[in-house]
Amino acid sequence: MDNIAGRKSSLVWTVQLATLALVALWLFPTVGLLVSSFRTADQISSSGWWKSLTASEQVIQLRTGGKDAAREENGLWIVKGNLLTEGDTPPGSDVEITRFGVSSKAVDAFEIGDEAVFSKDSKTFTLLKDGSYRLTSTKELKSRGQRVFVTAVLPPEFTLKNYEQVLLSGDTTDSMAKAFFNTLTVTIPATIIPIVIAAFAAYALAWMEFPGRSLLIAAVVALLVVPLQLALIPLLKLHLGIGIGKGYLGVWLAHTGFGLPLAIYLLRNYMAGLPRDIIENAKVDGATDFQVFTKIVLPLSFPALASFAIFQFLWTWNDLLVAKVFLIDATGETTVMTNQIVELLGTRGGNWEILATAAFVSIAVPLAVFFAMQRYLVRGLLAGSVK
Incomplete structure (x- = not known):
């Protein structure tokens, strides 16, 4: 059934x-x-x-008015005002206060309307629900006001300041803008170069007869299992020996070398699965191998090209290890986004809003590339699996 x-x-x-x-x-x-x-x-x-999207309870540190806002009455210094609407960064009048405190060890020690007493400084402080307060002192107040911890229910709030700080900050140690363009400078050539080389090699291995072709195909398959970490130091020594050194050219060649085995294997399988009649008819009509490749095979192989482009772009964009080895980033001139996020983790370990913004900026471009080309992904991965 x-x-x-x-x-x-x-x-x-x-x-x-x-x-x-x-x-x-x-x-x-x-x-x-x-x-x-x-x-x-x-x-x-x-x-x-x-x-x-819902209101949340938070502890906010605010300050009362200082010496300039105080007035003296019968030897008593008095400051009146509103914590919700005054100060450098007032939270706003739509905030609902539930409790308050005058010490970081007891941020919610007092209820609204209670009088907090500072025995050490001979001060008293009273806070009302609407944010208005009254601070008294038997001694002359200092320039800065009294620190107050307020437990309040805040409405949901969204801001673009995180993106402004990450992308538009003038400080190169905090700005992701330069790292964003550095990453594009690394990723775009490191994606295009292996595709171009692999396309020619894949056509030769799929449709051209020459001695040793089977050995080359076996060598390409064998290179797929070579660990990336195994070749980093020898390749860097080679770059230094031939005068390339550390820089964009070195990292382009490194990504090209590490990406070519997969690219050749993927494209060769796809091209070998194309109808033989099309290739033979074109050659009968007098087309050269280059014309067959550029006018017939290459357009038909677009799904495989797009599939590898997705993998290579994502791998290169998210790479940290190769960039650390083959790029000089001591001055920050060639720092890529992955390395910049590591720096932010070190300098701004508690600023989660900055880290979240930097991380999303880093994944925004790969997401756009993936969704734009994902329809070709499965077709390219299944290349050569069905005859």
Whole structure:
């Protein structure tokens, strides 16, 4: 009964559910990173990204007015004002205050309307729900006001300041803009060069008869299993020996060498699966191998070319190891985005909003490339599997 025509097998539903679970596992962190990149540091530390559309309770550090705002009455210095609307960065009048404190060890020690007493400085402080306060002191106040910790319920807030700081900051140690263009400078040539070389090599291995062709194909397959880390130091010594040194040219050649085996193998399988009649008819009509390659084989091989381009672009864009070895980044002139994020982790370990923004900027371009060319991915990967 399970094999009756028109009835879906239970295995189909299992595959669909597994696919849905994999999509969710990939999508949730990406969406969380995107949402966190638009949130403030206080919001990220107080609640998860899934609560970004709801109000959240946070502890805010504010300051009262100082010496300039005080007035003296019968030997008592008095400062009145509103914490929600005054100061350098007021939170706004739409904030609901629940508790407050005057010490970092007890940020919620007092309820609204209570009087906090500073026995050491002979001060008292009273805060009302609307943010208005009254600070008194028997001694003359200092220039800076009294520090107050306020527990408040803040409405959801999104900001573009994180992206402004990451992309438009004038400080090269904090700016991702230069690293973004450096990464493009590395990635675009490192993707195009191996595709061009591999396309010619794949056509020769697929359709041209010459001695040793089988050995070359076997060598290409063998190179697929060579670990990348095994060749880094010898290749760097070779670059230094021939005068290339560290720079863009060195990293382009390194990525080209590491990407060629997969590119040749993938393109050769696809080109070998093209109809032989088309190639033979073109040669009968007088077409040379170069004309057959450029006018027939290359246009028909676009799915395989796009498939490898996706892999090479993503690998090169997200690479850190090769860039560390073959690029001079001590001055920050050739620093790529992956290395810049590592630097941010070291200098801004607590600024999660900056790290989230930098990470999403880093994955935005690969996501765009993948979704633009993903329809060719499966066709290219299945090249040569079915005759």
